[in-house]
Amino acid sequence: MASYSTNEFKGxxxxxxxxxxxAIVDNEFVKPGKGQAFNRVKLRNLMTGRVWERTFKxxxxxxxxxxxxxxxxxLYNDGEMWHFMKTDGSxxxxxxxxxxxxxxxxxxxxxxxxxxxxxNDNPISVSAPNFIELEVTETDPGLKGDTAQGGSxxxxxxxxxxxxxxxFINEGEVLKVDTRSGEYVSRA
Amino acid sequence: xxxDWQPTAEIATLxxxxxxxxxxxxFFAERDxxxxxxxxxxxxxxxxxxxxxxxxxxxxxxxxxxxxLQTSPEFAMKRLLAxxxxxxFQLARCFRDGETGARHNLxxxxxxxxxxxxxxxxxxxxxxxxxxxxxxxxxxxxxxRYRALFRQRLGVDPFTTPLAELRRLxxxxxxxxxxDADRDGCLDLLISFxxxxxxxxxxxxVVVDYPASQAALARHGVDDEGDAVAARFExxxxxxxxxxxxxxxxxxxxxxxxxxxxxxxxxxxxKPAVDVDQRLIAALEAGMPEGSxxxxxxxRLIQLALGHRELAEVLAFPAxxx
Numbered sequence: 287m288a289s290y291s292t293n294e295f296k297g298x299x300x301x302x303x304x305x306x307x308x309a310i311v312d313n314e315f316v317k318p319g320k321g322q323a324f325n326r327v328k329l330r331n332l333m334t335g336r337v338w339e340r341t342f343k344x345x346x347x348x349x350x351x352x353x354x355x356x357x358x359x360x361l362y363n364d365g366e367m368w369h370f371m372k373t374d375g376s377x378x379x380x381x382x383x384x385x386x387x388x389x390x391x392x393x394x395x396x397x398x399x400x401x402x403x404x405x406n407d408n409p410i411s412v413s414a415p416n417f418i419e420l421e422v423t424e425t426d427p428g429l430k431g432d433t434a435q436g437g438s439x440x441x442x443x444x445x446x447x448x449x450x451x452x453x454f455i456n457e458g459e460v461l462k463v464d465t466r467s468g469e470y471v472s473r474a
Numbered sequence: 475x476x477x478d479w480q481p482t483a484e485i486a487t488l489x490x491x492x493x494x495x496x497x498x499x500x501f502f503a504e505r506d507x508x509x510x511x512x513x514x515x516x517x518x519x520x521x522x523x524x525x526x527x528x529x530x531x532x533x534x535x536x537x538x539x540x541x542x543l544q545t546s547p548e549f550a551m552k553r554l555l556a557x558x559x560x561x562x563f564q565l566a567r568c569f570r571d572g573e574t575g576a577r578h579n580l581x582x583x584x585x586x587x588x589x590x591x592x593x594x595x596x597x598x599x600x601x602x603x604x605x606x607x608x609x610x611x612x613x614x615x616x617x618x619r620y621r622a623l624f625r626q627r628l629g630v631d632p633f634t635t636p637l638a639e640l641r642r643l644x645x646x647x648x649x650x651x652x653x654d655a656d657r658d659g660c661l662d663l664l665i666s667f668x669x670x671x672x673x674x675x676x677x678x679x680v681v682v683d684y685p686a687s688q689a690a691l692a693r694h695g696v697d698d699e700g701d702a703v704a705a706r707f708e709x710x711x712x713x714x715x716x717x718x719x720x721x722x723x724x725x726x727x728x729x730x731x732x733x734x735x736x737x738x739x740x741x742x743x744x745k746p747a748v749d750v751d752q753r754l755i756a757a758l759e760a761g762m763p764e765g766s767x768x769x770x771x772x773x774r775l776i777q778l779a780l781g782h783r784e785l786a787e788v789l790a791f792p793a794x795x796x
Contacts, residue, residue, distance in 0.1 A: 293572045315575030318670065319708045319715045320690050321662035322524050323573070324648065341648040341663075344572065 291347040292325040300332070300353040303340070307332045307351035307405045315344070332403060332410055335388075351405060358402045360394050370412070373399055382409040390414050392447040393465045414465040419474040420444050421460050428456040441470075478795055482786040491776050491788055494608055495565065498585060498772065501607055505600075507561040507587060512550030514567055518751025520545040521736035522690060526571035527748055542749065543569040546769050547586050548691065549754040552722070555588055555765070556757035563587035565772065576784045577714060577774060580793035585772040590765035594705050594721040597766035598680055601709055601717050604770070605678060608779040609711065613677030617707075619697065620684050623669050624661075632661050632685055633701045640664070658687050673710035682707045691729070692720035709770075716775055719768030726758035 290301060295313040302308070308329040317323035323344035330337050332353065342348075358370035358380065367381040368391075380402060384391070386409045390400065393414040403411045425441035438450040441461075449463055451470045460474040481488070499509065519527040519542030528543040544550070547566035554562055568584045585604075589597055602615045624632045630643060640660040645652040648663045655663075673679040683697045689704035697703045705721035723729055730750075737747040776788045786792040 293574070313575075315573065315578050316666045317524075317573070317578070318662050318666045319718045320522070320524065320688055321665075322659050324650075324663060324666060339649065341650040341667075343650070343659075 288350040289347040290350055292327075292342050292344050295325065295327060300351040301329070301348040302351045303329060303331075303338070303348060306334075307353050307410070308338070309353075311337060317344075332405065335411075352407075354404045355401050356404060357399045359399050360396055362396065363394075368394070368412075370400065370402055370409070380404070380409050382412055386410050387412050392445055393418055393420075394445050395420060416464065416466055417462055417471065418445075418465055419460050419462050420447070422451070422455060422457050425451065425455060425457055428454045438470075480795075481790045482792055482795060483788050483790055487780060487782075487788055488790060490780055494776050494779055495772070497607055498565070498604070501604055502563045502587065505561070507563045507589075508559060510551065510554060510559065510562045510564050512544075512547045512554070512564060512566065514544055514569075515541040516544050516549060516751060517541060517749060518549060518754065519543075519748040520548075521733045521740065521748045521750065523736055523739040523743060523745065526745070528569045528571050540749065545570050546584055548767070548769070549751045551586060551588055551767070552754060552762055553757040555590060556760050556762040561587070561589050574793055576786075579773070579785055579789060581796075582785075583772045585770040585775075586767065588722070588765060588767040590763035592766045594682075594707060594719065594766050597719050597768055598682075598707055598709075601707075601719060601768050601770065602678060602680070605709065605711065605716065605775065608775055612711065615678040615680060617680045617682055620665075620681055620703075621697075621699075621701075623681065624664065627669050627672070628664060630664075632657075633699075658685070661685065661688075670710065670715065671713045674712050674714065679710045680707050681710070684708075689723075689732075690720070691723050691732070693723050695721075707768075711775075711778055714774050714778065715771075716778075717768050717770040719766060721766050722762070722764070724758060724762045724764055726755050729758055730755050 290299060295310050297310060299310045300307060308331050311328040311330050314326040315323065316326055325342045325344055327340050327342060328337055357373045359373055361369040361371055367383060368387055370380050370382060372378045390412045395418060398418060401413045402409050420443040422441045423444050426439050437453045439453055440448050441451040441455060442448050449468055449470050462471040462474045464471055525545045527545055530541055531538055532541050546568050547564050551562060551564060564586050566584050566586060567581055569581045574580055606612060621632050624630055637657055640657065641652045641655055644655060644660040644663040647667050652660055683703040684706045686694050686702035686704050689706065692704045692706040695703050695705045707719045708715055709717040733750045740747055773785055773788055777785055780788060782788055
């Protein structure tokens with residue numbers, strides 16, 4: 287496997303650290319007036335999502351991580367694993383476990399494309415599209431005439447997520463939601 | 475990216491930059507310091523173990539030759555001093571491989587000047603005056619001994635604390651394994667991480683009396699406590715190292731010995747040796763007047779003067795867009 291030296295480090299680069307694949311978030315070159323240089327590096331551990339701060343002597347290198355981010359369509363859950371299929375026409379499928387799926391579980395909808403991160407060809411995480419359209423399966427009845435402003439209430443969506451919505455929203459309506467903040471955007 | 479043909483500095487900033495450079499030139503004109511230009515390419519390069527030079531090849535009357543892009547105009551300017559130039563300054567384009575970041579760029583402009591007959595203290599005063607012309611209203615200038623800063627900030631003495639203790643502290647501060655590091659490696663980390671960020675926060679801070687092992691091209695001396703030090707200073711504003719000055723080494727034999735020691739250290743570190751500038755050695759043999767010289771990162775000073783956070787904001791095209 288290839289390796290990258292500190293001066294090749296840049297945001298998004300995937301490297302191995304302490305046995306886990308990581309994505310470089312930030313790389314700061316630090317050097318006294320005369321003397322040895324160091325790189326202060328922030329890395330996101332792709333297995334845990336945690337951000338690590340590490341220092342390297344300039345010129346040190348880290349092994350590249352065999353990490354791919356692919357678009358895959360969500361197919362179904364078999365009770366234990368969640369199944370996704372590549373959208374490149376290959377019909378190749380991957381089974382994702384609960385740990386790798388993480389919080390994205392509450393944003394799953396069939397036939398929607400998600401970004402699945404593969405490490406050594408195994409799924410390690412799944413991220414939802416920034417915006418997704420989901421149906422309201424449960425909420426208090428809508429208030430007539432309150433279409434303009436004021437107040438919100440919880441609504442359960444078909445994927446299981448619970449979001450705050452305006453009072454005028456009714457069960458059965460389809461909403462556009464921002465998956466990053468978990469906030470209601472509009473009626474779809 | 476489709477827009478990466480554009481400069482990273484605003485055109486208005488480049489106008490300000492030109493105005494500041496004109497002020498720098500006026501500063502030296504008033505003091506009768508001659509502006510010079512020396513080659514970017516040299517048959518010799520910097521042997522400093524912590525600097526990586528770019529090199530290229532060119533066809534010359536001597537055939538195909540390896541030439542080094544200068545990491546500072548120091549060698550050529552010292553040859554001018556030995557030739558009787560008197561006080562000189564230069565705004566020189568310099569190149570350092572691998573140095574990129576918020577405060578570094580692969581190529582940058584160095585303001586370097588030499589003052590025959592000046593003590594280091596006199597040159598510190600002049601450097602402070604130059605900095606104040608671009609940063610008017612800056613607070614007081616304070617001088618600190620290198621070892622005093624370590625004692626205050628870290629409770630260790632860079633000269634006497636056992637290496638094992640420095641390694642432990644450097645590893646802890648940096649969050650990396652420093653068990654194989656040498657003394658200067660530990661001190662470099664500690665000053666970069668734990669001391670520099672606090673320097674020049676109110677006014678201007680000047681650090682003097684560096685360990686003799688970090689002398690580079692400065693004379694050796696002895697401090698009040700009897701330890702060997704380098705007759706060198708660095709000047710800081712807002713946590714940024716702006717200038718690095720020496721009471722210049724003028725002894726040809728000592729200079730040749732330091733170049734050889736540097737190349738031996740490079741080899742030990744697995745780095746390629748750099749061709750030594752034999753003409754500098756010859757110039758020192760012929761006799762260079764004693765005096766002091768300083769190199770100042772003018773891009774950084776302009777960045778501070780204009781209130782920018784990153785070097786790229788005062789450069790038309792940083793290395794990422796060259």
